[in-house]
Amino acid sequence: MFQLTRFMSIFLNEVTITLSDSVLIIGAGVAGMTAAVELADSGIKVILVDRQPTIGGNALELYKAFPTDDCFYCFEGNSWRPGIRKCFYRSAMIDQPNIDLMINTEVSEISGLPGKFKAKLSIGPMYVDPKKCIMCGLCLEYSGAFKLISPQCQPQSVTYEPAKAEEGDKKAEEECPTKAIDLSAQQTEEIVEVSDIVVATGFHEMQPVDVDEYGYGQYPNVITQLELARILDPNGSSGGALLRPSDGIQVKNVMMVQCVGSRDENYYAYCSKICCVFALKHANIMTAERNGIQTTVVYMDMRTYDRHERYYREARESGIRFVRGRIRLVEPQEDGTIDITVYDSLLDKYLKYSMDLLVLSSALEPPVGSSEIIKSLGLKSASGYIGPADVVSENEVIAGDHVYVCGTASGPVEVPESVTQARAVVSKILQERK
Ligand SMILES: Cc1cc2nc3c(=O)[nH]c(=O)nc-3n(C[C@H](O)[C@H](O)[C@H](O)COP(=O)(O)OP(=O)(O)OC[C@H]3O[C@@H](n4cnc5c(N)ncnc54)[C@H](O)[C@@H]3O)c2cc1C
Ligand code: SF4
Ligand code: SF4
Known part of the structure; x- marks a missing residue:
């Protein structure tokens, strides 16, 4: 039977919530969102936390997606981006009563026993109340500290960055039509009791500042694939036009280099698995949709696993150049x-x-934060990601007793694999409860 008790603890700003039989999901990217919706639809209460002010994770910034070339923007229309179809997952985060979505939230401590974990959550500060913000944009006019992360952010709200505080902040707070802004907001804490934990903390694209030969971070026209995805995005600052970051001139020639920091004992010995495919995806988009851009890909091996070989074939047929080798010198x-x-x-x-x-x-x-989660839950690490609890059966989604992992939290995988793993987690949890 589901119970809820909420009481103030002796510590200021700390609340304890007991939700027996509920599931804590850490990370609201594609994997965490999928697990949340499917558990919630099966009648299980879910606490879904994400450290960011919006859900969606990395997929929020990727423009078109292999293997279908669909747009990642499956999101309901709003005044900033009218006419977009509604995304099942993102809207369900708000509409599904079994999901308690907590953005700007991290798990700072986990204790208790499998089946009865206690997780301490650090929340906020919530300078803008997403339930009150109507995205009117007034505060953006007064101060650069307010930001619209993305037109398809969820919850639909602007955010505030105190590090960029300006004089206009106070005026924005006073004039916000819905009184959504509270510049004096403080961080709060909650302790939740849950029976299962799903780790869906995803991945981070390495910032290759230490890889000297490429000059990333020194030369503005040296960027990463994730940064390229943002430039190609029609919602980006250039409206999707591929312009040189240094001077805004139209790009005519692009070189891509594969395996930066992967398959390299100095950084990560593993193959990041999906970067050959998304590099080809970007190369094909530039050839098909941006007139006259010539792309050259420098590679050690092209690893287009599974059905993605077609991206490589298309790239070859469309005149994209491939050079097997390594870059030796970059001179701006x-x-x-x-x-x-x-x-x-x-x-x-x-x-x-x-x-x-x-x-x-x-x-x-x-x-x-991955290593802290691994340590506090006593999980196995696989190259810094979360490894399977039982290396013999290698069930990839069982990370421990009542602890599960899905999506890129266990290593680089594409969106369809993240979704499949999330569904496997849901099925395991439901089987446990039979
Ligand atoms: C350039 C590029 C292009 C790509 N293109 C494609 C493509 O075309 N097709 C495709 O299928 N895949 C593509 N991918 C892969 C795709 O991004 C991933 O498969 C997908 O985003 C994985 O989702 P996820 O939920 O596992 O992780 P993420 O998207 O990384 O989400 C993890 C979430 O967890 C949160 N989080 C992390 N740690 C904590 C913590 N300690 N506490 C609270 N919250 C936390 C993060 O804020 C984030 O919201 C691409 C990847 C890149 C880099
Ligand atoms: S002024 Fe208030 S309602 Fe309008 S966008 Fe800013 S926070 Fe939201
Ligand atoms: S997927 Fe390709 S680019 Fe990425 S590490 Fe593996 S071989 Fe290198």
């Missing part, structure tokens, strides 16, 4: 172009190219 020029020297291992020759943009297929790494 005064006119904004970059001279790139590549060692071609098939020709055994050094080749020199002039490019507008260099895109790094950077390693996908575990997000900050």
Whole structure:
């Protein structure tokens, strides 16, 4: 029987909630959202937490998705982005009464026993109340500290970054038509008791600042694949036009380099699995949708697993160039172009190219905080990601007793695999309760 008791503890700003039989999901990306909706639809109470002010995780910024080339924007229309179809998962986060969605929230401590965990949640500060914000945009006019993360953010609300505080903040607080802003908001804590924990904390794209040969972080025209996805996005700052970050000039030539930080003992020894496919996806989009852009891909091996081989075939047929080798030298020029020297291992020759943009297929790494979760729940680590509890059966979604993992929290996987794993977790939890 589901019970709810909420009482103030002796600590200021700390609330304890007992939700017997409910499930705590850490991370509201594709995997966490899928698990949340399917558990909730099966009548199970879910507490879904995400450290970000919006749900959606990395998929929020990816424009088109392999394997279907559908747009990632499956989201209901609003005044900022009219006419978009409604996404089942994201709208369910708000509408499904069995889901308690907590954004800006992290799990700071886990104690208790399997089947009866206690998780301490650190919430906020919630400077903007998402239930009150109507996205009128007034505060954005007064101060750069207020931000619209994305037109399809959920909850539909602007956010406030205190590090960018400006004079106009106070005026925005006073004039907000719904009184949604509270600049004096403080962090609060809650302790929840749950029977199961699902870790869906996803991945982070490595910032290759230490990989000296590419000059990332020094040269503005050297970017990562995730940054390229944001530029190609019609909702991005250039409206989808591929412009050089240094001077806004139209890009004509792009070089991509694979395995940056992956398959490299100095960084991550593993293959990040999906970066060959998303590099090809971006190369194909640029060829098909952005007139006249010539793309060259420098690779060690092209690993287009499973059904994604078609992206490689399409890329070859459409004239995208492939060079097997490694980049040796990156030299930015005064006119904004970059001279790139590549060692071609098939020709055994050094080749020199002039490019507008260099895109790094950077390693996908575990997000900050993964090792703490692994430690506090006594889980196995697999290259920093969460490994299966039983290495013999290798059931990839069972991470411990009453602890499950899905999506990229267990290593790089695509969206369909993340969804399949989330559904496997739901099925395991339902079987446990029979
Ligand atoms: C450039 C690029 C292009 C891609 N293109 C495609 C594509 O076309 N098709 C495709 O299928 N896949 C693609 N992918 C892969 C896709 O992004 C992932 O499969 C998908 O986002 C995984 O979802 P997830 O829920 O596992 O993780 P994430 O999207 O990473 O979500 C994890 C969530 O957990 C939250 N979180 C993390 N740690 C904590 C914590 N300690 N406490 C609270 N919250 C936390 C994060 O804020 C985040 O919201 C691409 C990836 C990249 C980098
Ligand atoms: S002024 Fe208030 S309601 Fe309008 S966008 Fe800002 S926070 Fe939201
Ligand atoms: S998927 Fe491709 S780019 Fe990514 S690490 Fe593996 S081989 Fe390198």
